[in-house]
Amino acid sequence: xxxxxxxxxxxxxxxxxxxxxxxxxxxxxxxxxxxxxxxxxxxxxxxxxxxxxxxxxxxxxxxxxxxxxxxxxxxxxxxxxxxxxxxxxxxxxxxxxxxxxxxxxxxxxxxxxxxxxxxxxxxxxxxxxxxxxxxxxxxxxxxxxxxxxxxxxxxxxxxxxxxxxxxxxxxxxxxxxxxxxxxxxxxxxxxxxxxxxxxxxxxxxxxxxxxxxxxxxxxxxxxxxxxxxxxxxxxxxxxxxxxxxxxxxxxxxxxxxxxxxxxxxxxxxxxxxxxxxxxxxxxxxxxxxxxxxxxxxxxxxxxxxxxxxxxxxxxxxxxxxxxxxxxxxxxxxxxxxxxxxxxxxxxxxxxxxxxxxxxxxxxxxxxxxxxxxxxxxxxxxxxxxxxxxxxxxxxxxxxxxxxxxxxxxxxxxxxxxxxxxxxxxxxxxxxxxxxxxxxxxxxxxxxxxxxxxxxxxxxxxxxxxxxxxxxxxxxxxxxxxxxxxxxxxxxxxxxxxxxxxxxxxxxxxxxxxxxxxxxxxxxxxxxxxxxxxxxxxxxxxxxxxxxxxxxxxxxxxxxxxxxxxxxxxxxxxxxxxxxxxxxxxxxxxxxxxxxxxxxxxxxxxxxxxxxxxxxxxxxxxxxxxxxxxxxxxxxxxxxxxxxxxxxxxxxxxxxxxxxxxxxxxxxxxxxxxxxxxxxxxxxxxxxxxxxxxxxxxxxxxxxxxxxxxxxxxxxxxxxxxxxxxxxxxxxxxxxxxxxxxxxxxxxxx
Numbered sequence: 003x004x005x006x007x008x009x010x011x012x013x014x015x016x017x018x019x020x021x022x023x024x025x026x027x028x029x030x031x032x033x034x035x036x037x038x039x040x041x042x043x044x045x046x047x048x049x050x051x052x053x054x055x056x057x058x059x060x061x062x063x064x065x066x067x068x069x070x071x072x073x074x075x076x077x078x079x080x081x082x083x084x085x086x087x088x089x090x091x092x093x094x095x096x097x098x099x100x101x102x103x104x105x106x107x108x109x110x111x112x113x114x115x116x117x118x119x120x121x122x123x124x125x126x127x128x129x130x131x132x133x134x135x136x137x138x139x140x141x142x143x144x145x146x147x148x149x150x151x152x153x154x155x156x157x158x159x160x161x162x163x164x165x166x167x168x169x170x171x172x173x174x175x176x177x178x179x180x181x182x183x184x185x186x187x188x189x190x191x192x193x194x195x196x197x198x199x200x201x202x203x204x205x206x207x208x209x210x211x212x213x214x215x216x217x218x219x220x221x222x223x224x225x226x227x228x229x230x231x232x233x234x235x236x237x238x239x240x241x242x243x244x245x246x247x248x249x250x251x252x253x254x255x256x257x258x259x260x261x262x263x264x265x266x267x268x269x270x271x272x273x274x275x276x277x278x279x280x281x282x283x284x285x286x287x288x289x290x291x292x293x294x295x296x297x298x299x300x301x302x303x304x305x306x307x308x309x310x311x312x313x314x315x316x317x318x319x320x321x322x323x324x325x326x327x328x329x330x331x332x333x334x335x336x337x338x339x340x341x342x343x344x345x346x347x348x349x350x351x352x353x354x355x356x357x358x359x360x361x362x363x364x365x366x367x368x369x370x371x372x373x374x375x376x377x378x379x380x381x382x383x384x385x386x387x388x389x390x391x392x393x394x395x396x397x398x399x400x401x402x403x404x405x406x407x408x409x410x411x412x413x414x415x416x417x418x419x420x421x422x423x424x425x426x427x428x429x430x431x432x433x434x435x436x437x438x439x440x441x442x443x444x445x446x447x448x449x450x451x452x453x454x455x456x457x458x459x460x461x462x463x464x465x466x467x468x469x470x471x472x473x474x475x476x477x478x479x480x481x482x483x484x485x486x487x488x489x490x491x492x493x494x495x496x497x498x499x500x501x502x503x504x505x506x507x508x509x510x511x512x513x514x515x516x517x518x519x520x521x522x523x524x525x526x527x528x529x530x531x532x533x534x535x536x537x538x539x540x541x542x543x544x545x546x547x548x549x550x551x552x553x554x555x556x557x558x559x560x561x562x563x564x565x566x567x568x569x570x571x572x573x574x575x576x577x578x579x580x581x582x583x584x585x586x587x588x589x590x591x592x593x594x595x596x597x598x599x600x601x602x603x604x605x606x607x608x609x610x611x612x613x614x615x616x617x618x619x620x621x622x623x624x625x626x627x628x629x630x631x632x633x634x635x636x637x638x639x640x641x642x643x644x645x646x647x648x649x650x651x652x653x654x655x656x657x658x659x660x661x662x663x664x665x666x667x668x669x670x671x672x673x674x675x676x677x678x679x680x681x682x683x684x685x686x687x688x689x690x691x692x693x694x695x696x697x698x699x700x701x702x703x704x705x706x707x708x709x710x711x712x713x714x715x716x717x718x719x720x721x722x723x724x725x726x727x728x729x730x731x732x733x734x735x736x737x738x739x740x741x742x743x744x745x746x747x748x749x750x751x
Contacts (some may be wrong), residue, residue, distance in 0.1 A: 010356035017353040021243050024250020031253040047586060051578045054448055055163075057533040058540055061444040061579045065159040065193035067091075067177065068149075068434065069186045075148065075155050076122075076130040083184045085124060088157050090184075094176045096169050099160035103137075103147045109495040109523070116523065119499060139501040146481045149438040154190075156439070161195065167202050170195035190431040192442055200428040205259060208713055213267040216709045217242065220275055223702050233282060236357045241274035244349040248342045257338065265335070265721070269655070270342050271706055273317065276662060276699040277350040280306050282358065283695045289363045299359050307351060309669040313662035314347040320657040380693040384685055387741040394742050398735075402629060408636025415551035416646040418443065418584075423714040432547075440480025440544035443553075446579030447473075447541040447560065449485075455572050457485060457532055457539035458517065460510040465573045466539060467506050472563050473543065476556060482543040485531035488520040489513065542579075550585045550644070557582060614672055622743045623664045626735035630660045634728045643720055652724050660732040663700070666692050667736055671744065681748070685741055693737065700733040 055061075069087070071080045085104040092100040107118040121137065123129040134152055137143055147156045161173065173195050181189055220241060224234045248270050252259070259266070284306040288298035321343065324336025387394060419436070422429040435442055449466055451457045457466070463486055470484050490504050493516060497503035507513040520528060531540045545553060557577045564575035611620050634656050638645055670692040674684030707729070710722025 010359055013352040013356040014360070017243060017247075017349065020250075021246050024246045024253075027250055027253045028246075031249060032258045045583070045586065047578065048583055050448075050576065051580075051583060054446070054538075054578050057538060058530070060163045061446050061542065061581075062194045063161050063163050063165075065097075065161055065173070065177075065191065065195050066435065066439075067157045067159070067181070068154045068190045068192075068439070069157070069181070070154040070188040070190070072188075074152050076134060076152065078124065078127055081122065081124040083186055084155055084157075087180055087184045087186055090180045091157050091159055091177070094159070094173055094180075096162050096165060096173050097159050098162060100157060101147070102157045103143055103155055106147075108499050109491060110499050111492075111496045116495065116519075136501070140504060142504065145438075145440045151438075154438060159193070161193075165195050165198065167198055170198040174199055190434040192431055192435045196428060196431070200423065200426065204423045204426075204715060208715060208718065209259070209267055211712060212709055213245070213271075215712055216267060216271045216706055219705050219709060220271055220702060223698075223705065224275075224279075227698055228282075228286075232361050233286070236354060236361070237275070237278045237282060240278050240350055240354040240357070241271055241346075243353060244274040244342075244346040245270040247349060248345045251341065251345065252338060257334070265718070266338070266342065269339055270346060273314075273343050274346040274350065275702045275706070277310050277314070277346055278354055279699050279702070280310055280666065280695050281350055281354060283698070284691075285358050287691065295359045295363055299355055303351065303355060305673065309666055310347065310350070312669070313665050314343050316661045316665060318343045320655070320661065323657070376694045376697075377690050380689040380697075381686065383693070383737050384689045384741060387738055388682075388745070391742045391745065394738050398625070398629070398739055402632065405629070405632040405636040408639035409632065411639030411642075412635060413551065413639075413642065413644045414646070415549035416644040417549050418547045420644075420646075420716045422716075424716060426714060436547060441478070441546035443545035443547060443581040444579050445479060445541075445543040445545045445581065446577070448576045448578055449539040449541060450574045450576070451537050451539075452570070452572055452574055456536040457573075458536045460513040461569075462539070462572055463489065463506060463513065465568050466541065468567060469560075469564060469575065470541060472567070473541070473560070476559070478546040478548050478552070478556060480544050480546075482541065483531070484541040485528070485539040487531070488524040488527050489516050492516045492519050492523070545581060550646070553581070553585050557585070614668065616672075616748075618747050619668055619672070622740065622747055623661070623668060625743065626664055626732065626739050627657065627660050629735055630656050630728050630732040633731050634724050637724050637727065646717070649717060649721060649724075652721050652728075655725055656728050656732070660729070663696050663732060663736045664740065666696060667740055681745065685744065689737075696733060696736065700729055703729050 069084055071077060075081065075084070081104060084102070088100060088102040088105045091097060094100075103121050104124055107120050110117050110119050121143070122133045137148060138150075144150050147158065148154070162169075165173070174191075177191070181187070217238065221234060221238050224237050225231070228234060228237075245267060248266070281302055284302040285295075285298050288301055289295055293301065318340040321336045321339040324332050324339075327333055327336070419429065419432055422432055432442060447469070449457060449462075449469070451459070451462055455462055457463075466484055466486055470482055470486065473479050473482055486506060489506060493505060493507050493512070494500065494503045496516075507516055532538070545556075560577055561575070564573075568575065611617055614620070631653050634652050637643075638649070643649075667688060670688040671684050674687045675681070679687065704726045707722045707726040710718045713719050713722070
């Protein structure tokens, strides 16, 4: 007994000390967001893109600022204020280039050489109508720097590559200050810096909100169940400490919290709650039966502690299965979540156990016991499973068939806008650019010359023009530019700036002449589209957010056109870019999910066979563990929710927690058999003792994940809803199907 007394003091002091240390390093915890976190690793297209970036830079190093006018942009005061802002934007930190319709001009070839014409004569009101007509004829700037109604103008900023959060904040602060100073208050922003700021702010808000709401929820449910403030205090303190230790560990390890960070608080709270309830429930039941608290804790740790260790390991393995994903963000989430599960287990075993034996028995029991009600309800369920096994089996079969139908309805046609915070400034700005401009998603196409040809040859330029003309026919593509752009502009300049001459020169002689002019006058422009060896040319544009599957069709159409219509002896074409790489995720999500779950199932199967020493128990556990996963997939299908990267964590969470309940049930049943009880008596004892803990934990898990319905992040809402409903299904299967399977497959004398 003295050893227990000494150990409890050591563990309490140790964990409180670790908690204080964790709190002191939380300020070092970093949040990050980068689309590259969602790139499929070890993919040949990713390798090609990395080489492409080395030649041309990233394709998301832009920031678009659309400024709206009350009626039309062709108002002198508005144009002057907009122009002033455009000029100031050139001096912003981290901006390498700034373009707008008031700072750009048309080149014009005269007998004295090249001169320029303004696109808009902002100081001459009488020319506004003619300027607008010319802009519409050219179609070079419409939906790129001015919308087709003439009600907004865009300043297109090019920034340094890979802006981080701090640099994004600096740039955006300068930008907003300049907009305010120039009285341009109706504006919309789109680009990497703005996304970085908005997503990181959302992550911070979500972590804080989910932690607060889930904590209040857990406290309320525990109070209603145990009717004892000390028990609830111990539970909440233990769960909160495990979350604090986990976040402190991430900080010490230098981990950056990415887009999946909002799941950590809820995950730690529910995993910690499950462990706390199983230990606490067992301990209180034993002291209610008259055992001394030291004897009770030793018995609880022996019976429930081992089972809880097993469930923690299986839950951790469920998350580790996410390592099979090709996405770095999902892999990181799997590793971090697995660590969190182990941290929660260690905190509960050592800290919670120490607190339980530090409080008098009478205080823990509470004023009113509700055990008899639980016993009656749970025994009725057991009787139902004994009297209606066929109905349960047939019901399970029908349920399985419905789930299979739902899974076949799953779509991967995911739209990027669904990842944006609901009713937020960034969502509104995204929609504005979708509706008024060419879209947001960058389109990058590499055109590579073959043999001795160069992309600056007239014959290759003609092939590039064929492809560009085809791309213009695709409705979802806009704002196209290519290596031919300087030649077409110079050709137009040689013909009095007439719009019909915005085309490639008619013959190679003219093309070569214009090429020399382009190298003198537009060297920087050419460098954006042609690499130093003139072996690769770039075509870029913008894609509307029409859904992953639809975009994959467009990519295939481009490949097919290039193979069918272009001269393969001259050029080879490849679609690339961040947008395409993100869309490729749909090819890997299903495969990686199946592979990960299969590996996890095999590892957990080995553990269960070794622990239970009965292969039939492993087989019995398969159905109630796999069906919730199938059900989760069917919900996506029936509700028409497209499968995307972040939703893949649903299956790991459901798998890990569903296995927990099954192991607790089978563990208690095996213990009853080992104590010499008959099969029916062992099942009764399992329902009475473990059934209560399973129901309580599922209630907390259900409402815990429903907390995510308060999120402003649509994938988080979807994940919370699906997991909540699915975990209730897992409980029902454990309480109804497991007893039937045990009676059928584990017949005893």
